[in-house]
Amino acid sequence: MASIKDVAGLAGVAVGTVSRVINHSGAVKPETRRKVEEAIKRLNYIPNEIARNFKMQKSKMVALLLPTISHPFFSELAYYIEDELDREGYKLMLCNSGSKPEKELYYLDMLQQNKVAGIVGITYNDIDSSVSTDIPIVSIDRHFSKRIICVTSDNYEGGRLALRELVRAGAKKPAFIGTVIPVSSEIMKRKSGFVQEAKAMGVDYVVYEKPDPIIDEDKYYNEFFMRHDDVDGVFATNDMFAAQYIERASRRGISVPGDVKVIGYDGIQSHAYFHPVLSTIRQPVEEMARTAVKLLLGQIGGESFHQDTYCLPVMYRQGETT
Amino acid sequence: MASIKDVAGLAGVAVGTVSRVINHSGAVKPETRRKVEEAIKRLNYIPNEIARNFKMQKSKMVALLLPTISHPFFSELAYYIEDELDREGYKLMLCNSGSKPEKELYYLDMLQQNKVAGIVGITYNDIDSSVSTDIPIVSIDRHFSKRIICVTSDNYEGGRLALRELVRAGAKKPAFIGTVIPVSSEIMKRKSGFVQEAKAMGVDYVVYEKPDPIIDEDKYYNEFFMRHDDVDGVFATNDMFAAQYIERASRRGISVPGDVKVIGYDGIQSHAYFHPVLSTIRQPVEEMARTAVKLLLGQIGGESFHQDTYCLPVMYRQGETT
Numbered sequence: 001m002a003s004i005k006d007v008a009g010l011a012g013v014a015v016g017t018v019s020r021v022i023n024h025s026g027a028v029k030p031e032t033r034r035k036v037e038e039a040i041k042r043l044n045y046i047p048n049e050i051a052r053n054f055k056m057q058k059s060k061m062v063a064l065l066l067p068t069i070s071h072p073f074f075s076e077l078a079y080y081i082e083d084e085l086d087r088e089g090y091k092l093m094l095c096n097s098g099s100k101p102e103k104e105l106y107y108l109d110m111l112q113q114n115k116v117a118g119i120v121g122i123t124y125n126d127i128d129s130s131v132s133t134d135i136p137i138v139s140i141d142r143h144f145s146k147r148i149i150c151v152t153s154d155n156y157e158g159g160r161l162a163l164r165e166l167v168r169a170g171a172k173k174p175a176f177i178g179t180v181i182p183v184s185s186e187i188m189k190r191k192s193g194f195v196q197e198a199k200a201m202g203v204d205y206v207v208y209e210k211p212d213p214i215i216d217e218d219k220y221y222n223e224f225f226m227r228h229d230d231v232d233g234v235f236a237t238n239d240m241f242a243a244q245y246i247e248r249a250s251r252r253g254i255s256v257p258g259d260v261k262v263i264g265y266d267g268i269q270s271h272a273y274f275h276p277v278l279s280t281i282r283q284p285v286e287e288m289a290r291t292a293v294k295l296l297l298g299q300i301g302g303e304s305f306h307q308d309t310y311c312l313p314v315m316y317r318q319g320e321t322t
Numbered sequence: 323m324a325s326i327k328d329v330a331g332l333a334g335v336a337v338g339t340v341s342r343v344i345n346h347s348g349a350v351k352p353e354t355r356r357k358v359e360e361a362i363k364r365l366n367y368i369p370n371e372i373a374r375n376f377k378m379q380k381s382k383m384v385a386l387l388l389p390t391i392s393h394p395f396f397s398e399l400a401y402y403i404e405d406e407l408d409r410e411g412y413k414l415m416l417c418n419s420g421s422k423p424e425k426e427l428y429y430l431d432m433l434q435q436n437k438v439a440g441i442v443g444i445t446y447n448d449i450d451s452s453v454s455t456d457i458p459i460v461s462i463d464r465h466f467s468k469r470i471i472c473v474t475s476d477n478y479e480g481g482r483l484a485l486r487e488l489v490r491a492g493a494k495k496p497a498f499i500g501t502v503i504p505v506s507s508e509i510m511k512r513k514s515g516f517v518q519e520a521k522a523m524g525v526d527y528v529v530y531e532k533p534d535p536i537i538d539e540d541k542y543y544n545e546f547f548m549r550h551d552d553v554d555g556v557f558a559t560n561d562m563f564a565a566q567y568i569e570r571a572s573r574r575g576i577s578v579p580g581d582v583k584v585i586g587y588d589g590i591q592s593h594a595y596f597h598p599v600l601s602t603i604r605q606p607v608e609e610m611a612r613t614a615v616k617l618l619l620g621q622i623g624g625e626s627f628h629q630d631t632y633c634l635p636v637m638y639r640q641g642e643t644t
Contacts, residue, residue: 022435061415068401070592075397079390082418086425093383094416096404103408113344243595270392273565274596 159193171233178237481515493555
């Protein structure tokens with residue numbers, strides 16, 4: 001393989017000049033640059049970072065797998081993940097893998113082959129058997145059967161907090177509404193926290209769940225309204241569910257927060273231009289993103305972590321719905 | 323450099339087996355896989371796709387530069403760009419470059435060095451002198467001094483449409499509100515279309531602009547309300563401006579659409595859970611994304627295009643604000 005000296009020799013310049021051309025650093029006359037580039041081409045010299053990383057079998061790229069970047073929670077997360085990676089000299093590859101396990105498997109393969117240095121994954125697909133512990137992966141929310149570090153918000157505390165805030169706002173019979181997902185995820189603790197706190201406080205409560213995803217939203221909500229017309233508080237598993245519930249409730253003449261207090265989860269509304277401004281359990285998105293990246297880069301650097309789950313504190317944010 | 327045959331020889335297996343291990347295709351016994359992997363390591367054999375691409379000086383990666391992925395218009399665009407790239411076997415690198423020209427310059431360098439195959443850029447930074455015509459770049463909305471293909475929505479027609487719809491809704495003195503950006507962008511045509519159509523229809527109108535970005539929003543809107551209290555229609559340069567205007571108008575007791583009809587631009591609301599549902603000029607986001615990718619991959623494949631600007635049709639979407 002041609003060396004930088006060969007290039008310098010052919011171009012009739014100093015090695016330092018070749019280096020400046022390669023690294024786009026320092027001034028090089030256009031004419032000189034052209035000569036160097038021609039020499040690089042003729043000798044098929046491989047100067048770039050990929051080649052260097054490659055020799056070291058190291059990539060400076062991290063893949064982010066998520067259901068869809070068009071969801072506001074994921075796009076905010078992606079923003080901070082990219083920002084944190086950039087600080088550390090890494091680039092982000094983005095993969096929307098919602099209901100496409102084959103895309104996720106492809107990235108796992110890339111990781112096995114060192115084409116990416118690590119993966120941050122928010123995934124609901126059936127890929128458990130393809131995930132292995134000896135490669136750098138950080139999962140958001142989901143647990144795998146193998147030992148994979150998981151970064152999550154304090155869903156259990158979030159559920160407790162939501163119950164308490166609904167009661168404080170006057171609800172006598174609050175309901176949890178959500179779905180049952182087929183993988184083991186920390187987000188199921190939103191319900192457990194809600195239920196445990198209701199029990200601890202001696203509050204009557206309802207749990208309403210259907211298998212994820214909800215195909216027929218009309219059916220989902222109609223059934224809820226029919227079965228539980230005495231509910232006066234709703235803790236929705238996320239803000240979209242909260243917003244959907246409120247829209248459908250208002251069509252039935254149920255006012256929020258007059259008749260029913262509503263709290264969501266996520267905190268996707270970044271400003272108060274659109275209404276209702278949801279009362280919600282706000283996830284610490286930025287901190288989750290930066291923590292995930294730090295843990296991942298730690299793993300890439302050979303660190304091992306004794307803790308499996310990194311659970312970050314949530315906050316109640318009062319809006320117009322409680 | 324070691325060949326696949328060397329690896330097969332050292333591992334004591336057939337070349338096909340090595341290939342199956344490398345490509346993760348077909349069944350290989352764990353013990354055999356281990357042997358092959360050991361041989362690969364010992365011989366420092368470089369099997370992977372990056373290396374292959376690399377030899378051909380071709381990367382299968384495209385960089386997307388945008389101000390911030392956390393803005394709903396950009397995240398929707400990114401979703402479709404990734405989807406279209408994936409169909410064609412390309413991966414997406416994501417870069418949030420808002421007010422960080424140095425990040426964009428870094429990616430332009432990567433492109434020069436073939437570390438990425440092409441760039442789709444939505445950029446407002448001062449990078450004009452670093453962009454060159456002989457590398458695959460597609461710009462969204464913005465024009466450069468050199469000949470770079472630009473994909474945009476029909477901003478001029480959007481402006482005309484907005485004026486007509488405001489008038490149809492009863493506005494006698496509509497205003498355009500927006501900012502003046504320091505680069506040459508198609509989005510400035512939103513104003514021109516609005517103004518031309520007002521002139522053509524003989525409608526009295528107002529143009530209210532300040533230099534971008536707006537640092538002091540209070541001042542921006544207060545001045546507008548003070549100077550133009552006779553305005554009964556607003557065409558905002560984008561949906562966020564429309565939402566901001568409505569929020570501030572309502573604080574002053576101005577009702578929308580009762581006193582003032584409002585139309586935005588973009589179409590960032592994907593559902594009707596949050597209010598007001600804006601009347602808006604909807605950009606064909608998906609089509610813009612797929613068109614940008616097709617044009618980019620065409621350039622990467624060596625095609626040349628005679629057209630500079632690809633302008634896609636917009637639609638008026640009636641909401642609750644007209």
